Amino acid sequence: MVDLRCGRKLGRQHVSDQSIPLSIQDLTVAWHRRPVIWDVEFDVSPGRLVGIVGPNGAGKSTLLKAVMDLVPKASGRVEIFGRPWRESRQRVGYVPQRESVDWDFPVSVLDVVTMGLYGRIGWFGRVRRGHREAARRALEQVGIGELADRQISQLSGGQQQRTFLARALVQEADLYLMDEPFAAVDAATEQAIVGILRSMRAAGRTAVVIHHDLHTVPDYFDSVVLLNMRVVAEGPTHEVFTRENLERTYGGRLTLLEEATEALRRREQRL
Amino acid sequence: MRVPDFEVFAAGHWWPLVPGVAGSFRDRIGSLLLFEHYNTRVVVLGALLLGLASGMVGCFTLLRRRALVGDALSHATLPGVGLAFLLGPLAGYDGGNRLVLLAGAAASGIAGAAAILFIRSLPRLKEDAALGIVLSVFFGAGVALLTVVQQTSAGRAAGLDRYIFGQAASMTADDARLIAGTAALAALLIACNFRSLTLLCFDEGYAAAQGYSIPLLDLLLMFLVVLITMIGLQAVGLILMIAMLVIPAAAARFWTNRLWVMLLISGLIGGLSGFLGAMLSAVFADLPSGAVIVLTCSLLFFLSLLLGRERGVLVRSLRRRELSAAIDREHLLRGIWELRESAVEFSGAVAERRAAGFEELLSLRSWSVSRLRAQIRRASAEGLVWLNSEGAIELTRRGVMEAERLVHHHRLWELYLITHADVAASRVDREADAIEHVLEPELIARLEQLLLQRQRSGEIPASPHEMAGFQSQAGSVASPEGRLP
Numbered sequence: 001m002v003d004l005r006c007g008r009k010l011g012r013q014h015v016s017d018q019s020i021p022l023s024i025q026d027l028t029v030a031w032h033r034r035p036v037i038w039d040v041e042f043d044v045s046p047g048r049l050v051g052i053v054g055p056n057g058a059g060k061s062t063l064l065k066a067v068m069d070l071v072p073k074a075s076g077r078v079e080i081f082g083r084p085w086r087e088s089r090q091r092v093g094y095v096p097q098r099e100s101v102d103w104d105f106p107v108s109v110l111d112v113v114t115m116g117l118y119g120r121i122g123w124f125g126r127v128r129r130g131h132r133e134a135a136r137r138a139l140e141q142v143g144i145g146e147l148a149d150r151q152i153s154q155l156s157g158g159q160q161q162r163t164f165l166a167r168a169l170v171q172e173a174d175l176y177l178m179d180e181p182f183a184a185v186d187a188a189t190e191q192a193i194v195g196i197l198r199s200m201r202a203a204g205r206t207a208v209v210i211h212h213d214l215h216t217v218p219d220y221f222d223s224v225v226l227l228n229m230r231v232v233a234e235g236p237t238h239e240v241f242t243r244e245n246l247e248r249t250y251g252g253r254l255t256l257l258e259e260a261t262e263a264l265r266r267r268e269q270r271l
Numbered sequence: 272m273r274v275p276d277f278e279v280f281a282a283g284h285w286w287p288l289v290p291g292v293a294g295s296f297r298d299r300i301g302s303l304l305l306f307e308h309y310n311t312r313v314v315v316l317g318a319l320l321l322g323l324a325s326g327m328v329g330c331f332t333l334l335r336r337r338a339l340v341g342d343a344l345s346h347a348t349l350p351g352v353g354l355a356f357l358l359g360p361l362a363g364y365d366g367g368n369r370l371v372l373l374a375g376a377a378a379s380g381i382a383g384a385a386a387i388l389f390i391r392s393l394p395r396l397k398e399d400a401a402l403g404i405v406l407s408v409f410f411g412a413g414v415a416l417l418t419v420v421q422q423t424s425a426g427r428a429a430g431l432d433r434y435i436f437g438q439a440a441s442m443t444a445d446d447a448r449l450i451a452g453t454a455a456l457a458a459l460l461i462a463c464n465f466r467s468l469t470l471l472c473f474d475e476g477y478a479a480a481q482g483y484s485i486p487l488l489d490l491l492l493m494f495l496v497v498l499i500t501m502i503g504l505q506a507v508g509l510i511l512m513i514a515m516l517v518i519p520a521a522a523a524r525f526w527t528n529r530l531w532v533m534l535l536i537s538g539l540i541g542g543l544s545g546f547l548g549a550m551l552s553a554v555f556a557d558l559p560s561g562a563v564i565v566l567t568c569s570l571l572f573f574l575s576l577l578l579g580r581e582r583g584v585l586v587r588s589l590r591r592r593e594l595s596a597a598i599d600r601e602h603l604l605r606g607i608w609e610l611r612e613s614a615v616e617f618s619g620a621v622a623e624r625r626a627a628g629f630e631e632l633l634s635l636r637s638w639s640v641s642r643l644r645a646q647i648r649r650a651s652a653e654g655l656v657w658l659n660s661e662g663a664i665e666l667t668r669r670g671v672m673e674a675e676r677l678v679h680h681h682r683l684w685e686l687y688l689i690t691h692a693d694v695a696a697s698r699v700d701r702e703a704d705a706i707e708h709v710l711e712p713e714l715i716a717r718l719e720q721l722l723l724q725r726q727r728s729g730e731i732p733a734s735p736h737e738m739a740g741f742q743s744q745a746g747s748v749a750s751p752e753g754r755l756p
Binding site for chain 2: 030065070102105106107111112117118121123153167229
């Protein structure tokens, strides 16, 4: 009887653990019934830098968005510090892809960073000097303090990325979700971001980072999640980040799963 | 649809009705400028407030890249007008009551907004499809309803089709009060939600992650558009309403890079076009107010396009000219300095030669005689060079300092191109030319760090390539080999 109540996931009894920054259980996301990620399941331990690695279209961004309820989940559960997303939103800092916004928008760098404080300022509160100072400090931290008053269209790619990073930093979150912060940035920016990630870790914070450059994975991340629609492997980088696992993740041949999805998509289109 | 009767509703036929102004044109303008007539004051004030509000709301729809939502929503108000007229009497209201008509317009505008949001959420249908469907279906229904209304005598008397093209002259004091109230409401909503709307327009994903409800904010934005359209029906008409939502905001973008300043300027441009447009249509009694307001607005747009302080055509071309003048000056200073350098080298570092002849300089680059002359004139006005007694161009002390800085940057960049970017030594001069004028101090520091470990910072490295054009001057030039640090 007891076994029956435990359900199909024998041996994996779920306990809400306040100390686990991010816990994902059998998460599936579908776009109009076409699955994008299948049955994803992993936990992230506190104070670690976790890389999410996988080919294009593997569902990496979708995974982050599903964690934040930005896309509807077909099934599964996500907990942040043992609580659902809605209740722990304030503890999460999000760094979206740089290309996702219009960099010609009429705001200054400082304005963008201050957006990280809107949650704290509240609906009717005012942006005060303390807020602006916090934003300036965050900009100093990412090394572009002198650009605070520039219009954002005058930034280089690396500076744009640093601006986004500062906006997340100013939130003083405990868990950071970053969507390709290293994409197309200059070497100096890359080093600056790595430095910030490491000081976050030293302060006991956790970061989950989507990453493209396989060469730097062992150097940057403590743990890695190899994702290609489902989790191919996850765990400490030195154990999981192997040639064999990478081949399984990036394998040229279509996996059965992809074939099934493709068939499903074709049928959808006919309907 | 019956072709709208311009004679009746498009012209500002109210003017001759105002007592005592059937006189000369000059009298008309005179009395208009003094706002002698209550009616003129009402109309002009109403149009001004409408423009102010639509300019501010338009900023957000433009930045959200949903400018055309305004067009769909303004067309979507028409069936509401017809329905309110037909159903109003059932609820005990006079069908011609303007408040009832405008409430109907707002209701059907909101229904249109909901329809847009719904269609967009369907798979494989995008924004443009949603807008096209809502615009045409609602407008079609509105035209059909209006045709029915026109067949009743009360309907003809109510003149509902004035809402299509607008007729500011028919505005009453009550209408102006309604416009003022609604504009104030719109301004209040914007002020309360300024940050949320900014975040919505700039970075939707981040806004959602911060806990803002995107559909709710979109609905708020559409509600604002419906409010503005509702009060704009009378003066501008639903067909041209989109102009008041797009053009002031687009014009304001040329003037500033700050959102709240853009909001103010956009409101100002909208208000000014409402004001001037209503005045003009009052002076020339046959001009339809909606069209005149929109034309005034587009005139202001073209002025902004030309003169805008941040991105206007004029400012941009001035900036380009400034940049090219700065580049010319840098070429001139570097040219004189390098001529002097090669002369010193040739004669064994003894001769102090700071000047260069005009012909020598002319042969350095492909500049024309007049361009070089102008350049020398400008540089001497800036105190960088002077003409010595022999008629040669000589660097002043400040000129030497500036030239040394430039040569330093130029050569750093050349070195970088050769050692790090694999550019052939014979080509680096040209490539460095293009980029050195835009090097920022931060980048210079990094280049120095990268290339000049063995050299003192600030010291000018030797040229890594043969100095073309100097042979005739120096007779022979040291070979470029062995010059690389």
